[in-house]
Amino acid sequence: MLGFSRRKGRVMCDGRLSHIAFIMDGNGRWAKRRGLPREAGHVEGSRNLERILRACLDRGIVTVTVYAFSTENWRRPEKEVSAIMGLLTSYLKRAREEQDQNKVHVRVLGDISVFEGEVQESIRLLDAETAHYQHTLNIALNYGARQELVTAVNRLLAEGREQVTEQDISEALYTAGQKDPDLIVRTSGECRTSNFLLWQSAYAEYAFVKTPWPAFGEKELDGVLRDFYQRHRRFGGL
Ligand code: IPE
Ligand code: IPE
């Protein structure tokens, strides 16, 4: 028996899939294949984020997390890094301007202290101003799961803890208070996590699809959702 229903020809999700995460990979290769500079792939990738976010919410998913920029992505050429940062800051700016239409709580996961004061402030304001919405978009930006864990442990040590529980760690992560992802989708064919949500993914289902992120549309989304509902999650039980 499948756990989703179809409405208007699309897959509808229930509480078993309330949090989906995307490792939005393959922008550069998508562009190169078209003879375009890698930056053009990031432009199309950021447009696709808006499309797929809407598509997920339309399908009943409550939380969408996207991996936008890792702590390791600073190793790329400056030109590419600044193009990605430009796109992300304009995305955040638009999200603030259009918050009444989007109706999504936007949170940034990652170390934002590296950004200019103005950017940090607009991230905080966007989070606070949209906090009353039921749906959440987490944007992992300057995010690395190892760095997240180290920061969490240091925070607990600074509070004077000598012993910690799993719950203490969960609550010290950027995702504090959120349900763990049910499904993590990585586009573009690589089968690795690249330092994404290492703690939170303990029992996540993974989907690795060949389609590069800019070409990942509603058809591909419905494909991974349908596949998810055919799996049997046991969480260590029978
Ligand atoms: C994902 O696409 C976006 C970021 C990592 C910022 P890539 O830029 O990694 O594209 P490929 O994997 O090189 O094709
Ligand atoms: C992971 O993709 C990070 C993001 C999608 C933001 P990468 O392209 O950076 O990962 P690797 O280098 O192929 O592992």
Ligand code: MG
């Ligand atoms: Mg990549």
